[in-house]
Amino acid sequence: MSSFAEETDMPADSKTLIEKIEALPAERIAEIEDFVDFIRLREQERALTGAAAAASTPAFAAIWSNPEDNVYDAL
DSSP states (O other): OOOHHHHSOOOHHHHHHHHHHHTSOHHHHHHHHHHHHHHHHHHHHHHHHHHHHHHHHHHHHHHHSOGGGHHHHTO
């Protein structure tokens, strides 16, 4: 019986990872799936945070760059 990794055209490191996962018991595979979901969600949250920060920069520019606050720029 051949594995999924052996039958597909993917990078060697991906094949190695899939082969390791395929060798695990089902309950461990479920844990790996949960972990992968966690990592993907964290990456999505980081991307959303970065996008929100980038979108808010112009709105805060007027607040951050004003003559009254120039004294704080020297700190």
